[in-house]
Amino acid sequence: MRRTVLTIVVPCYNEEEMLPETIPRLVQLIEELVAESLISDQSKLLFVDDGSKDLTWEIIYKEGLRSKFVKGLKLSRNVGHQNALLAGLYAAKEMSDCVVSIDADLQDDIKVIRDFVVKFHEGCEIVYGVRKRRKTDTFFKRTTAQCFYKIMKGLGVELVYNHADFRLLSRRAISELERFKEVNLFLRGIVPLIGFKSDVVYYDRLQRKAGRTKYPLKKMIAFAFDGITSFSVSPIRFVLFIGFFSFLLSLAFGSYFLALKFLGSTQTGWTSLITSIWLIGGLQLIAVGLIGEYIGKIYKEAKQRPKYIVDVDTLNLPIPNRQLLSEQEEDELYQNVSKAGK
Ligand code: UDP
Ligand code: MG
Numbered sequence: 001m002r003r004t005v006l007t008i009v010v011p012c013y014n015e016e017e018m019l020p021e022t023i024p025r026l027v028q029l030i031e032e033l034v035a036e037s038l039i040s041d042q043s044k045l046l047f048v049d050d051g052s053k054d055l056t057w058e059i060i061y062k063e064g065l066r067s068k069f070v071k072g073l074k075l076s077r078n079v080g081h082q083n084a085l086l087a088g089l090y091a092a093k094e095m096s097d098c099v100v101s102i103d104a105d106l107q108d109d110i111k112v113i114r115d116f117v118v119k120f121h122e123g124c125e126i127v128y129g130v131r132k133r134r135k136t137d138t139f140f141k142r143t144t145a146q147c148f149y150k151i152m153k154g155l156g157v158e159l160v161y162n163h164a165d166f167r168l169l170s171r172r173a174i175s176e177l178e179r180f181k182e183v184n185l186f187l188r189g190i191v192p193l194i195g196f197k198s199d200v201v202y203y204d205r206l207q208r209k210a211g212r213t214k215y216p217l218k219k220m221i222a223f224a225f226d227g228i229t230s231f232s233v234s235p236i237r238f239v240l241f242i243g244f245f246s247f248l249l250s251l252a253f254g255s256y257f258l259a260l261k262f263l264g265s266t267q268t269g270w271t272s273l274i275t276s277i278w279l280i281g282g283l284q285l286i287a288v289g290l291i292g293e294y295i296g297k298i299y300k301e302a303k304q305r306p307k308y309i310v311d312v313d314t315l316n317l318p319i320p321n322r323q324l325l326s327e328q329e330e331d332e333l334y335q336n337v338s339k340a341g342k
């Protein structure tokens with residue numbers, strides 16, 4: 001029987017501190033799984049360099065010379081985690097039966113990749129890694145993330161609770177994913193829409209060992225906002241509802257003030273006037289802003305820009321006999337390939 005070809009896709013952005021630990025650990029994992037006959041020895045690790053400004057690509061490339069499992073995909077510039085992940089998934093699809101995506105900081109427990117593969121053999125096309133507890137996250141990150149899931153659920157978007165982008169996708173699932181043409185791709189929301197037989201594996205999330213998080217608060221908020229507005233029109237309905245409500249309210253107040261006027265007890269009324277101006281003005285601004293958000297999305301979709309551009313791809317590059325290279329020869333090769341990409 002032909003063994004399963006697994007590719008592990010790892011998006012990397014400025015991960016020079018983390019990679020020297022990540023790469024050997026993942027290589028070891030692949031070797032163990034191959035030894036167990038769970039996967040084929042054609043399995044690969046695909047590191048996607050998302051336009052890093054440090055030595056990330058150099059590390060990936062040179063590791064690729066040493067281990068036949070390590071491959072690299074260099075994107076032309078930084079396109080963000082989600083798009084880098086997609087680049088990796090689509091590049092890996094052709095030569096793999098299933099693909100696992102994991103972050104470079106290995107906060108997700110790599111041991112459960114074995115369980116992913118077992119589930120794949122049981123016929124699952126999608127396997128979600130789900131965090132048991134969020135002990136290692138800060139209180140702030142934990143609560144904001146939980147609020148996010150609750151809001152999304154309230155808006156009718158089905159997300160897998162406490163699941164980040166640590167999952168297994170079969171080749172079939174990735175092919176179907178490719179048919180979702182939208183530019184504002186929010187993978188965690190899209191993947192459940194693919195359907196097929198799916199399952200969940202639980203694990204404990206660990207702490208980031210080196211380097212800093214590439215998701216500061218600003219990016220996290222942008223990510224959550226994108227997630228909400230690219231999936232649901234509920235916010236726009238909500239604004240409509242508020243508008244309607246304040247209109248009714250103003251009618252009631254209007255008649256009350258008119259009655260007061262006819263009874264001859266009018267007040268100067270500056271306060272109520274100025275407050276309503278602010279109130280209505282604010283509501284209108286919210287409404288316009290939200291509509292603008294959706295129009296912005298339509299604008300982006302209409303342009304159909306590519307989500308990423310590949311610079312160098314060592315998956316399809318003839319790699320010379322690794323074991324025989326000196327350090328200097330490795331350097332020269334690296335220089336040549338980098339130039340070829342330009
Ligand atoms: N990442 C990326 N492009 C970016 C930002 C992040 O490819 O623009 C990668 C990063 O290298 C890491 C993963 O996405 O492998 C998740 O980032 P991080 O661990 O910083 O996020 P957190 O776990 O703190 O949410
Ligand atoms: Mg992380």
